[in-house]
Each structure stands twice: as structure tokens, then as C-alpha cells.
Amino acid sequence: MFKGATHFSLPAAFAGLAVLAASAAAAGTVAPDSVPIVDMELSESLTGVQGDPQAGREAFADRKKGNCLACHANADLNDQLFHGEVGPVLDGAADRWSEAQLRAIVVNSKDVFGEQTIMPGFYTLKVGINVDEEFAGKTILSAQEVEDVVAYLMTLKEN
Template sequence: MTKGATIKRLPVALAGLAMMAASAATAETVAPDSVPIEDMELKVSLTGAPGDATTGRETFADRKKGNCLACHANEDLKDQLFHGEVGPELNGVADRWSEEQLRAIVVNSKAVFGDQSIMPGFYTMNVGVNVAEKHQGQTILSAQDVEDVVAYLMTLKEN
């Protein structure tokens, strides 16, 4: 490639970089203390990016992350051991709740169901008492983890 051809392509490359930077700036993550849950719904994505259902399924089953199976039975993950019975069964959950409602529930179930809910808020700083020092000031899941779990939950429909 000649020097002239490289110089002619430079504006195109710079324009591409500017577009990527602009889209990254508009897709900022909503901070845990700024999540707008209203009427049992969280209408906006926390990241501005769609969730990945496959990754969400992994997070849902991961005992060190979501640990959702500790409380919820889920036929889709029947190969996993020890499904809990404390929370409702999640088979067909996408038929019972909207994406916006599921996002609000995962982010902060107490904002949806009230303080009597034993489900933790996975993307809130208000996680309760007796939090281990190394976990203080942190959310249980990242904003993208939440979006991934919600994308996965949206695949759980009745057959």
C-alpha cells in the first residue's frame, strides 16, 4: 500500500473510531444507586446492550454468582443438583412476568415485593446486614450479569 492510499483511508478509520466512542458513551452502565424501578418495572437496560441468554444460564446456575438454584427449581437445569424450594419454580417465568418486571426483580426484589422477600437484590448496594467485609460496597452481580440472567429468564416459557 502506498503512503497516499494510507493517508486517504485515515479519515475513514478516524470516523469509525469516533462512532465507536459515541456508541460506548451512550451505552453507559446505570449505577446501582441510580436504578429507576417504578411500578414493579425497570424499563431501561442497565448497560444499553442486550443480554446473552447462554451466559445468563451459566450465571443463573453458578453457585458463586447468581446461585439462583439455591432457591428456585428450574426444569431447564434439571442436570444440576439441589434445586431449592424457597422461591417460586421458574418454569414458564417468561409467560408470567415481562422483561421489565424480571429485570426489576433481579436487580432489587425488595423494591418489587417488599422487605419481607428473602430474595437478595443482585444489583443494589442495599444487600442487608452482616455482609462480609470483603463484599461490602459491591453488588452481587454486575449490570451485564443482570442483563444476561434476564435474557435467560425470558427463554423460560411454558411448552
């Protein structure tokens, strides 16, 4: 080693770069308490990164994330059990709502449909009272997961 040089670990350097990259990516993310839903639409991406429809499909069906099937039927996911009947059928969702409308609905449906809706806001901190400590101050989905779900919903067109 050179005189005065400090010990350098390649894995630690990569870990540091990963943290910097994640911080840079998160820097462009809209915070849950700053989401600008206007006229029942949210035009701009929460992350500036295009959503991944496949990742959105997975989050949509994941009972520990979106759990959208608890309330919505969706023919694209016929291989999954227990589709709900509380919310509208989402077949053809992309034909009924714009991307901006779908993003606003997923972020906080109460800002779109009103307080009477039972659909939760997936990217809001306004989640009601008696929230378990483990979930207090957290959103159900990350900003990128919202973008992924919206990208997936945009694939659901009438046949």
C-alpha cells in the same frame, strides 16, 4: 527510531485500548444506587447492551454468582443438583412476568415484593448489615450479568 520518538509497545497499546473500551462500555451502565424501578418494573436495560441468554443460564446456575437454584427449581437445568423450593418454580417465567418486571426482580426484589422477601437484590448496594469487608460496596451480579440473567429468564416459556 525517529529522533524524539518514545518507545512504543504494541501490547501496551492494545491494553490501553481495552481499558478505553471497557470505560466507554461502563459509562453507559446504570449505577446500582441509581436504578429507576417504577411500579415494580425496570423498562430500560442497565447497560444498553442486549443480554446473552447462554451467559445468563451460566450465571443463574453458578453457585458463586446468581445461585438461583438455591431457591428456585427450573426444569431447563435438570442436569444441576439441588434445586430449591423456597422461591417459585421458574418454568414459564417469561409467560408470567414481563422483561421489565424480571429485570426489576433480579435487580432488587425487595423493591418489587417488599422487605419481607428473602430473595436478595443482585444489583443493589442495599444488602443489609454485617456485610463482609470483601463484599461491602459491591453488587452480587454486574449490570451485564443482570441483563444476561433476564435474557435467560425470557427463554423460559411454558411448553
